[in-house]
Amino acid sequence: MNHETFGLSTNLFAFLDWHDFFFLLFAGVACVAAVMVVLSDNVVRMALHLVLSLGATAGLFFLAGAEFVGAMQLMIYVGGTLVLLVFGVMLTAQTQLVALRTPAGDRVIAGILAAALLAVLVQAAFSIESWQKPGQGVATAPTATPLGMALVGVRVDQVAEENLVRPKSGYLLPFEIVSVHLLVVLVGAAYLARAKRRRIPRSVDLVASADSTKPRLPVTASSTLVAGGPK
């Protein structure tokens, strides 16, 4: 079939580097959505834009061949945003908090911080010596296995040099320490949340302990609420 029969669009399509195209697409979506998170004043919309931004970042990871990191990004950040969103809705669904307005002073401080961070990041990005074009840095397919092996100390990517004789010290111990630490924090948080609820003295008991000679009735309005409403 003759190429020229396709006309101008052929050349455009054939000329377009799809890797660059998708890189720019995902990067653009991530940036625009991130800006929208800051600019919108509704919590749920912010969450939607955050999910979009994080999802596009996951897309960038997939594009670079880092499938494990991409799936992690989806699982942790996007799933985490979901829970964040629910709490956001639960805590701010009241009318006075539906629209969040940031004070001008906060905006200025945030702007200065963001600019400083951007400057540092740009400087860091341009100080990398071996820049690769997008698409050059595609890793070989399996990403999860080398990561897991490196965690226990076997560097699969250095098989040729080390000949796999003995594993170096891995990250297993730090990983376990961190995970146990997190578990302790979780258990502690659950304990505190439970204990706090139980420690609240019920106003019925307060009334009873303050003056036991008086009859308990009539019960005050607040005590009825705490005790579970009127009979």
Add this chain to the structure above:
Amino acid sequence: MAEFLIETAGLPAWLSWTAIAVLSAVLILNVIAGGALVFIWAERKIAARIQDRLGPTRTGGRFGWLQSLADGIKLLAKEDLMPDGADALLFRIAPYVSFCASFCAFIALPFAFDVVGQRLNVGVFFVVAVLGLEVFGVILAGYASASKWSLFGAMREAAQVVSYEVPLGMCVVVPVMLAGSMDLVTIGEKQAGWGSNWFIFHDPFTFIIFWVYYTCALASVNRAPFDLAEAESELVAGFHTEYSGLRWSFFFMAEYGSMFLVSALAAILFLGAWNGPVPVSQLLGLSDGMAANAPYALRLLGCMNLLLKATVGVLVMMWIRWTLPRLRIDQVMTTCLKYCTPIAAAMFAGVMLWQLFLPGGLVAGSFQNAAGVREGWLEQSNNQESVNEDALSDIVPSRRIVEVSR
């Protein structure tokens, strides 16, 4: 396949890549949309039979088999309503979020040995992660509808997510551990051979954990007895109370798509994937070893195998829906967190010990253990892996393979 187009048909590279990509996408879309049509009809017939009725009988002649098509046309013609107080953008976008999540998960789902949209090294993980996104659409819809019923539905859904995701993740890890890979294609290939090779029959623990997985999967797709987000007898229609017409049907396509997806995932993880109980092809000598050179007829057979298993899974979900009453939200959380999670954890430990002490199964040599697989992976250098890369680059045109270790 794209190479085939380039070499034999003489099409330019970009056109064949695009054509194949579009073809894959359309095929997956048809699995979801066409599947939804069939499953909705089946749901109505099964519900009717369980309730001692006839169900649809007229549309399309016998058995009312065109009923869902007629329903679809009716839905297209319906007025698209939006409540006054609704958040317009979120209200509009929510059904598509749900549908896209369901669709994206299908991309990594293999239907037969290499009949897969995009073979991912972390396929299981990807599918589970993307399935979680579907919930996001439900919660958005519930919030944006500006209706108490919808918000209740969304809140219940959120509570449900937190409870079922933990045991679901644990159940999914078990076949990964047995196969030594997160690649769905590899997991499927590990179960080739007789039906006794299926992971559900690997040991008693996997047999139990399959049912835990199925329960959690049922919860993850919002099907009765876990359909609290919808709960038509309490919350009108839950999160989609305010939806009508095409947007409403998108929610349903997403739901039936996910039902099919989790059933197919169950089939791949536990029920031998595209391998039948009797290895007909091996007995006939059609394939030697890896199915890479297997003829297309075999793959078609594999596809049918997987579709059949997944369909049976969906039908069982319907059976359960019309048999069991709906759980309360606290009962859902109790079921998932207090029963499913400890059972899954215990079974996980059991499978681990089984792998440690009885790696070959009760009958010596009947299984290849995961450690063997991983060591095999280590031995073969990266040039072996580039075989997989070729399969990948079949689908992604611009993916260039860079030999790192050379």
